Amino acid sequence: MRIRELLITAPLFFTIVSCNSGKDAAIAADSINAEDLSRYMEVIASDEFMGRAPATKGEELTIKYLSEEFKRIGVLPGNGESYLQEVPLIKKSADPKMKFEIKGAQGTLKPLFATDFVGGTPQIAENSSFENSDIVFVGYGIVAPEREWNDYQGIDVKGKTVIMLINDPGYATKDSALFDGKSMTYEGRWTYKFEEAARQGAAAAIIIHETGAAAYPWGVVENSWTDSKMYLADNMLSKSPLILQSWVTTDFAKKIFVLAGLNYEEQLVSATKRGFKAVPMNLKASASIASKTEYTKSNNVVALLPGNGKSDETIIYTAHWDHFGVNNSFKGDSILNGAVDNATGVAALLEIAEAFTKLGKKQDRSIVFLSVTCEEQGLLGSEYYVNHPLYPLEKCAGNINMDGLNILGKTKDMTIIGMGKSPIEKYAIEILKRDGRYARPDAAPEKGSYFRSDHLSFARKGVPTLYLGNGVDNVEHGIKWGVEQMEKWITENYHKPSDNFEPEKWNFEGMVQDIRVFFEVGYNIANAK
Template identity: 65%
Template sequence: MSGKNLILCLSMASIILSCNSKEKNFKSAIDSISQADLSNHISILASDDFQGRAPSTLGEERTIQYLEDQFAKIGLKPGNGDSFFQEVSLVKISADKQMKFNIKSKRREFNLVFSEEFVGGTPQLSEQVNFDNSEIIFVGYGINAPEHNWNDYQDLDVKGKTVLMLVNDPGYATSDSTLFEGRTMTFYGRWTYKFEEAARQGAKAAIIIHETGAAAYPWGVVQGSWNESKFYLANNMLSKSDLYLQSWVTTECAKSLFVSSGLDYDKTIASASLRGFKPVKMNMTASAHINNRVEYTKSNNVAALWPGKSKQDEYLIYTAHWDHLGINPMFGEDTILNGAVDNATGTAALLEIAQAFATLAKTQDRSILFLAVTCEEQGLLGSEFYTLNPLFPLEKTVGVINMDGLNILGRTKDMTITGMGKSTLDGYAISVLEKQGRYVCPDPTPEKGGYFRSDHFSFAKVGVPTLYLSKGIDNLEHGKEWGLAQNESWTKENYHKPSDSYDPARWDFHGMVEDVKVYFEIGFAIASAK
């Protein structure tokens, strides 16, 4: 063999060995993601010992300590200097459930019953909040959206008044694709936006009419969420505003109010979806008397860093919220909301993916931040706090992969991108799934506004590319219709209820394991991209 041929053969052998080494390196990492590890983490995080993982409780202390211990054991570095914790300053407001909320018309007086007919509270940092005889105006969807040429507050002064409004946005009710985004909920359809806009307009109180389809969850979810204390970021805009009450009423209660005002409920509601809608004076007044307990407190995001190599000053973030709803006596015997699916599963995946990256013999190029955020259930507060106080520059953050509520129903042919088309990261998910003979589908129920209901949205608002990839619906064994039906059934029976508990006898982990491997591979591709 000539010298040239020998050199060529040696070079080819070196390339093959290098490729084989890379494949072996990647395979060992991805194979480290296991059902045993995921189920172990979930069983601990969703145990009664963790008391439902509510912020600023013993449940939080146990949760964040567990996460710190696990990240340190894996070999990750603290993400906030020498600490794994990013302290989040909060205000906790606990309203007396005996609060008096009175609505009066010429025909009738309504003394609304908390939980049965209404829920609510105040963002004001006062021990007593009172207002009397505030005029009520029905403002349709309560939206001011210049880009959609829509303003329910146009030429209307609501300072000191009470605004009554619908959840979701006009496109939902009409299925008219020329109104907002048709059946797809926009940010303007979210309850958080509606309360904030009412505050910006100077309203004294804001009331949202609950309707299960439009809200995407039954009244029981609203009851549970407002039955206990509410958290706000310290220095938040609502507490600085003149908004004294933010509340929901049941559909049945709303219908009674409209009848008492001499208005046809169905016709008035339908008119709110038409261009040119004019607000309607209800000829009613609202009064409220609320006793509060105001506490200034803290919670924590948990941040763990796996440094990159050649581009270690650029960052990919994996997010999952560790918090849930704690203990709620309204549920009777079983008062602990363990939040097994929501979101012990995503938090467990965060740990398992961190372990996979630590298993790599050759480090990825970009640094990876594993961020378990607090107060997602309180309105994405932990992730919002991070974007306002980033541990690493947002302009150096190449992307965010969010994990929330993983698959417990078995293997699927697909995975869902909620907000498909809104991010440059979609292509990575499509490519990885295609390699596995699977496919990506858009959110099958965009009218529920899922894009605005998890922590990726805090980052999307400030311009960071995000990917909210979640469980698929095309079940390998039972098909799409079964998958959709199972999701709807789970939401109705378990979402934000004590029954969202760890149940290994009923859970099928095979799909979850496959999906977590997809999250890892997407992150590896982004962290290694040129």
């Protein structure tokens, strides 16, 4: 409904924009500058803020700073009298000594934690266990009626252990008619697979890792499961019967299939076929996990510029403030400052808020500036927000998300991550075109970037979202250089202590140019008829 409405009004709207967007917006957009952004980023990414881990001193400093800056800029508290929205959380400690074994007629497998598998329990109890639970291979573990796909068809897995593949049949076959072809889908993500297993009443869920299909090597899985894990205090997994969520390496998975007397490769192929039937493996799994639960809380920071006329409707800008804090397993510098990820986005949020105040009058719709917590813990802050919205989601005209902005200089392009999924992407395409730039689709949709930032929480609730990422077509050095530099940055600095604020090395021109686009897109949606 909303999509159709926007499509119908779009041509009319654009003629309005060209006069509406005019001088005032241009002056306000011009107020976005590198000096202001640097001032914000220097503080947010400083060692003093200790990597901004949720529920730490780093959080206290961050949310205080953001609240004060929003106030100084002249943007109102977004939650009644407060700039904060409390997010109740639980923190589950990892148990690398957990017992996990798989028994078959031919013997018993006892995998090694971190080497062969990782896992943990979402249950609150300090000791959780299950014994001799039947193992069932459920293919991709997907129930998607709209795709006429059900890997749990005709099988009851209550109390059982389900083992499944990462990603989806479209990726595995590269068949564009299956799922979204090689692009990752929501059902291809690990978070979905654990949730579906929980909905089915399984006692344990095991995902088979494969580097290409997961889009990251085993080491990434290992790192994120060997430390404690955060969940929303009110989450479906803790309330479900799911005792163990686990990943195994491909090599270990093959051993499980051998023990079951099944051919792994054949099973992979059959899982990609429509009408696949889950396969009972004639194996039994047992596990016992000792894991402490700590109740804690974090905060989203939220600020508001009320609209005039359609003030009950909103545009919500989002940028997560959290990062990974301090990790002593890194030698030397152990502070993950998260300068690009995501001090850049948070600085942009403040700078865009300030630009709106420069317009000197209220916009038609209200503008909300939401800096969410726990993005790095699995989009928890944004998920909490959409489940406890401060402004009705059905009256949210658009969510514009910023995560990791451009430090490599001006580009001719910007990337629309999830291009084609967004009913508001046309607003960005139009502005880029006007500026002699262009929009490109995500170069590697199989990596699932669309499912890895906070706009996803809004999209899942039906809010039109725009996740506009950096371009690669560098004005000075071209595309090849742009792609190389971006990949180099990811390899060397992504989620590492070296993601530092380095103004002497950064080129701010691209960031400024892109933030002006974010501002104008929001401005145009805020005033669209």
